[in-house]
Amino acid sequence: MADHDSIKGKLTGRHVLLMVVAFFGVMLAANVIFIRAAVRTFPGVSEEKSYFQGLHYNDALAERAVQSRLGWTAEVTEVVREGETGQIVIYMAKDDTALTSLALTGVLKRPAHSDNDQSLAFNSLGEGLYKAEVAAFGAGAWDMALRAENSLGETFDIEARIIAP
Incomplete structure (x- = not known):
């Protein structure tokens, strides 16, 4: 009987495996909740054709210079x-x-x-x-x-x- 009680309180490989799986399970669930909330509140880029706007950035700077002179x-x-x-x-x-x-x-x-x-x-x-x-x-x-x-x-x-x- 004494041997059975001492085994009951030991930390085994099975316990460690369950703790690691539980930890990463909680982390995964939290990430899924936060990612869903983020995507739902801000669906994406609100600026259309931002790449082409970047190509014409020098034109925008020239327009601002003209406006500044006004x-x-x-x-x-x-x-x-x-x-x-x-x-x-x-x-x-x-x-x-x-x-x-x-x-x-x-x-x-x-x-x-x-x-x-x-x-x-x-x-x-x-x-x-x-x-x-x-x-x-x-x-x-x-x-x-x-x-x-x-x-x-x-x-x-x-x-x-x-x-x-």
């Missing part, structure tokens, strides 16, 4: 959210002088996915202020990409991250 500035002055709708107000200026008679168009989208992308059309409020009504404006982060154009055909691209209250 001396225009843009500032988001007000972001208001009322339920599911809202509005965005932007101030446009050149050398501290308000720019009027601009045509502003753009898109508002969520950073992580394109399900809620929506077009923006700005109306002039005067004195360099432009306002756009937003139909579906949930709380959180939004990326705004706009293009302002004057009567001479000069354009200015604006990109801004907006946090809706």
Whole structure:
């Protein structure tokens, strides 16, 4: 009987094998859960044809240099959210002088996915202020990409991250 009790408390190869299999089983299960959650919340790349955009990067830099020489500035002055709708107000200026008679168009989208992308059309409020009504404006982060154009055909691209209250 004494021999049987001493064998019962020993760590054997079978015990070690079961512990190793259990450890890696738990690790595998945790990885599967986290990978599924990651893929479900962010389905993949949201930028179409990124390789071709990279090939034309020098063209984008040249456009930015032209815009820089214009001396225009843009500032988001007000972001208001009322339920599911809202509005965005932007101030446009050149050398501290308000720019009027601009045509502003753009898109508002969520950073992580394109399900809620929506077009923006700005109306002039005067004195360099432009306002756009937003139909579906949930709380959180939004990326705004706009293009302002004057009567001479000069354009200015604006990109801004907006946090809706």
